Amino acid sequence: MDHLKELNEKLALYESQKKELEQWVEELTDFFENTSIPLHWVDNNGKIIWANQSELDSLGYTKEEYIGSSISTFHEDSGVINDILSRLKNNEILKNYPSRLICKDGRIKDVIINSNVYRKDGKFMHTRCFTRDVTEFRKEEQRKADLLKELEQSEARLRMVMDSIKLGTWDFNPVTGELIWSEECKKIYDLPPGVEIDFDLFADHIHPEDKDYALKEIEKAMDPAGEGSYNITYRILRYGDHSERWIKAQGKVYFNSEKQVERFIGTVVDIHDSKIAEEKSAKLAAIIESSDDAIISKTLEGIITSWNGSAERMFGYTAEEIIGQPVLKLIPEERQQEEPLILSRLKKGERVEHFETQRITKHKKLLDISLTISPVKDSQGKIIGVSKIARDITDKKREEMRKNDFIAMVSHELKTPLTSIKSYVQVLLAKAKKENDSFIIEGLTRTDIQVKKMVSMIGDFLSLAKLEEGTIKLNKTLFNLKLLIDEIIIDAQFLTSIHTIEIKDCDVDVYADKDKIGQVLINLLSNAIKYSPSGGTITIGCEKNDGKVKVHVSDEGVGINLKDHTRLFDRFYRVENEQVKTVSGFGVGLYLVSEILRYHDSEIEVESQEGQGSTFSFNLPIA
Incomplete structure (x- = not known):
């Protein structure tokens, strides 16, 4: 019985443990499932x-x-x-x-x-x-990696920008007094290696005139009640040569919880060149604005881009009205072909000076103006626009017209009695030759020469008046050039006894205005005689080439300085030379020569050096 009882107790224990185990399995299974x-x-x-x-x-x-x-x-x-x-x-x-x-x-x-x-x-x-x-973790890791990469790229770009604009940086700790400058900052101050940097060194190299201002701005930035930053421009004295440089400095102050400065960082950049350029630009702008001349700029397409006060007074348009408008608005219709011609010259790198023309005002009034026109170029030398200086010469033109009218009137009034005098002299000279009175013959011959000079001078003044009025006309005919030159040499030989006048290879027929070409040759030959006071040989020569004949007049006189060549053919211009200061003249001869040849589609050229004589030449078409 005891054995059976023990067996039942073990069986009951087993059942109890089994239920506990099943309960654990069920709970464990539920745990893993859920x-x-x-x-x-x-x-x-x-x-x-x-x-x-x-x-x-x-x-x-x-x-x-x-x-x-x-x-x-x-x-x-x-x-x-x-x-x-x-x-x-x-x-x-x-x-x-x-x-x-x-x-x-x-x-x-x-x-x-x-x-x-x-x-x-x-x-x-x-x-x-x-x-x-770990998806979100990986995304966060990737985001951090991307941010880090972007930060590295931003830092690289920032370094490139700082290098390109030569931006210096500095970091100042007011507590320890430590001041750190970047390499670019040291370059700006021309600081050599090994020099200890501190605030005193920084302050000592502020320009004396700007020192109080700069230090006060820094002090204001470090005041907790202020904005905690500054942005100023001032001058420094570089460490090495103490040369003056303009810089732009910016700074930011960081305060601790107790409102004490714990860090001060900032940047500095050398703006000396731009500051000087700015000052020059301001001076130029002031000059342009105060100038009595109209100063205008335009694009290559002819659109006005700037307009000073004198331009407003001269033409009547305000800057607001005219800027952005075509410059043709100022040009009379009959003169609008001038613009492309001027532009073509500028594109060749030429400068157009004292170009006399007419322009029209807002109120349709015609003005006589003188233009000086220059190309505007960019840093690569490319022409990007045009600058014009316009001077109102209306009153000057009227004065010149009155003067020309007076010269023409006086010349006409003188021409009539001179013609009579010349006729009487020739009659008296013929009678004296019959009577063989050598004294009277010599006197009348010299009188005749002076009368011819007076007639020639009056002819020049009349031609000048016609040129100024634009009424000169050509009467072109076929004539032999040598015969014309022979006539001129015969008369010219009376003017000198110390010159030999030669003619070479000029037996050629040309088609031109005989009287006007005669006037050209008379002026050139007369100048050759006047400006070779020691005598010598004067040569009038001709060279045929490609349907034209090149005529040249050469002398062995005092020559012409190279600096005078460009103005030699200006009206009333006379060369300053001690050797010929007593030579009479008004400075119109070569101007007339130049203008007459221009009407013949030719031009006068000169080759000359001081002390080596001169050669003037021009071309005419062979008939």
Whole structure:
């Protein structure tokens, strides 16, 4: 009986323990099924044989879709699952193995896997895999990596910008007195290596006239009640040569919780060149604005871009009315062809000076103006615009017209009695020759020469008046050039006894205005005689070439300085030379020569040096 009782007690104990074990198994199973940690088992062939609800929920699959499928189906990287199974079969324990799983909706989850193998009697039964979703962690890591990369790129760009604009930086600790300058900052101050930098050194190199201002601005920035920053421009004296430089300095102060300055950082940039340029620009702007001349600039397309006060007074348009308008608005219709001609000269790099023309005002009044026009170029030398200086010469033109009218009137009034005098002299000279009175013949001959000079001078003044009025006309005919030159030499020979006048190769017929070309040759020959006071040979020569004849008049006189060549053919211009200061004249002869030849579509050229004589030449068409 005792044995049976003992057996029943053991059986009851077993039943109690069995129930406890079943309870533990049930609770443990429920724990794994419903834990928040995703779990799954995979057999030896890589097939999923179990997964808890958290695993299914994390990927979005049902049990039917997930369990029984190959685990490789759900791995984004096919080689990963093979590596995992291979390691597990080799009895490795995986810890925090990174992988990527495919969710049902197509999203990819970053996970880390911890896994080992359950074996029975040494046989691979299944894996025990714990997966942890680290997608947000990976995203945060990537975001930090991207930010770090962007920061590195920004720093690189900032360094490039600082290098390109030569921006210096500094860092000052007021507590310790430590002042750190960047290499560019040291270059700006021309600070040699090894020099100790402190606030006193900085202050000592502020320009004396700017020192109080700069230090007060720094002091204001360090006041907790202020803005805690400054942005100022002042001059420094560089360390090496104490040369003056303009700089722009900016600073930012950082305060601690007790409103004490703990750090002061900032930048400095050398703006000396731009400051000087700015001052020059301001002076130029003031000159332009105060100038009595109209100063206008325009684009290559002819659009007005600037307009000073004198331009407003001269033309009547305000800057607001005219800027942005075509410059043709100021040009009379009959003169609008001038613009492309001027522009073509400027594109060749030429400067147009004292170009006399007419322009029209807002109130349709015609003005006589003198233009000086220059190209505006960029830093590469490319022409990007045009600058014009316009001077109102209306009153001057009227005065010149009155003067020309007076000269013409006086010349006409003188011409009539001179013609009579010349006739009487010739009659008296003929009578004296018959009577063979040598004294009277000599006197009348000299009188005749002076009368001819007077007639020639009056002819020049009349021609000048016609040129000024624009009424000169050409009467072109066919004539022999040598015969004309012979006549001129005969008369000219009476003017000198110390010159030999030669003619070479001029037997050629030309088509031109005989009287006007005669006037050209008379002026050139007369000048050759006047400006070679020591005598010598004067040569009038001709060279035929390509349907033209080049006529030149050469002398062995005092010559002409190169600086006078460009103005030699200006009206009333006379060369200053001590050797010929007593030579009479008004400076109109060569101007007339130049203008007469211009009407013949030719031009006068000069080759001369002081002390080596002169050669004047021009071309005429051969008939």
